[in-house]
Amino acid sequence: MSTPGIGVKDVFTANGSAPVEYRRIYVWELPVRAYHWINAIALVALCVTGYLIGAPIRLFNAPEAYEQYWFGWVRFIHFAAAYVYVFNFLARLYWGFVGNKYARWSAFFPLKKSQRQEIVDVIKADVLETKMHGPISTGHNALAGLIYFGTFLAFVFQTITGFALYSSMSSSWLPRMFTWIVPLMGGEFAVRFWHHLFLWFFVTFIIVHIYLAFYHDYIEGRGTVSSIIGGWKFDRENRGK
Amino acid sequence: MGNSIWQNMQQKGYSRRDFLQFCATAATVAGFGKSGVAQVVSAFEKKEKPAVVWMHFQECTCCSESFIRASHPIVADALLDVLSLNYTETLMAPSGFQAEKSLSDTLKNNKGKYIVLVEGAVPTKDDGVYCMIGGKTAESILQTVAADAAAIVAWGSCASNGCVQAAKPNPTGATPIYKLVDKPVINVPGCPPIADVMMAVVTHLLVVGQVPALDSQGRPKEFYGRRVHDTCYRRANYDAGLFVESWDDDGARKGYCLYKMGCKGPVTYNACSVVKWNEGTSYPIQSGHNCIGCSEAGFWDNGPFYQHLASFPGFGVESTADTVGTVVGVATLAGVAAHVVATNVRKRKVIAEVHAEDQKES
Incomplete structure (x- = not known):
């Protein structure tokens, strides 16, 4: 393992059997973890408010309009969360150039043969529950990296269509940059449709992502879930990559 | 022809007060404001009535119907008298060869000065046989009248974006005007457009002699700049x-x-x-x-009129993106649940394997 690990050796005893040595590796730096949780909160807020904007629930007892403003707040939260999410995303894009090797762009594209091999292996392990052939990558596995890159593309799409929809209600420079999208996609109706459809991509992604994090925590046995809180993962000593 | 609008109105028996009221209304709807009234009065007093040809292609005449219901009573006259409306299939007295002659005379005598108002889309499929007037296709007529026009206005959604004729599958190849002529076209969409908006566009052309400020889709900004x-x-x-x-x-x-x-x-x-x-x-x-x-x-x-999300193709008429999304989401949850069950069924074996491996290594 070429990873610059920290020289602390943790001893793990499995059911009283002989100890196996693990090494702690600092995988997710603070900016990556901060990105993850800010993104998670913003995305959940965006999904919930986005769904409500598309299909408002019935929430009134026949009052007058001046007495409440809940739908205005729902939209406000959506727009505010969108700004947080976009700038957080931009920061993550930057970190892809300067972060550690687990955060870098090379982790997102299966350019090496070993990465492509890992994709096949992980699909088998996840879907058919077969045993992995070799040790799995310490950071993102090759399949996860590729899927995260797919989510980045979805982020970009939602950002563009979202700002395009927002541009007609804003005079701020950032949304105004996207006004040309609306005629390009055939009017606001179409933009709204696509923006709404992609909501379901995120819903599906969140379900699968959380489950697979739990599942890999179990099959890999080296703190996958806790790594996104503390940043540490564990690798066995004396094993190749 | 040759008369100004004011002269024309005097002949019709309107008073100076009526005329000024009309000018004020026209200035207001055209967005000139108070200071622009004098400009409008001056233009309507002095300028010759511009020659106008109003072409009807694939349409339902709802734009014409809307136009003659403009707010000010004189506005209806604006169509019939104030403008020199030399050709319009729906309202003109002559027919047949005389009508065609009226059109060709107008084009010849007012070269570069006449205004073309187009109502309806132009079919382009099968050499344009789906809309022919006087033995000529709509497209060839459009090209003829557009060639020396001072301005072209596309009335209504048909002329601006194809409207119902261009709806899928668009069997006649209905095409909006701006795609067929290489001149700037003022799009005034709506099915029909608002009468006062139509009047304002014409007033703007008459008074300023220029195309009003248009947005990226060729629509006058002052009327199409805001959402309903x-x-x-x-x-x-x-x-x-x-x-x-x-x-x-x-x-x-x-x-x-x-x-x-x-x-x-x-x-x-x-x-x-x-x-x-x-x-x-x-x-x-x-x-x-x-x-x-x-x-x-x-x-x-853009989907049913009573849904604000489009129907999703292949899932029945009433299905929207939310139906599809819910199905996908539930299917994913079901898959996860099945996976959880499978994993737990196998867990003893997996744990035993891991322990065996640990023992071997140490």
């Missing part, structure tokens, strides 16, 4: 989250927002909620019906 939603008098109910849930509920009676009934106001750019219709009487939302977005390109293909 943003100027809607029911907007407060939208922000309050007070929605009509069905056509006969209490909310409908109270004038709540029609968003959930499929109102296209939030995606439609028009002046309906400001200018209104029939002398400022009302507009669809004020009458209790949702906006159907008739001035937006492709509005016939």
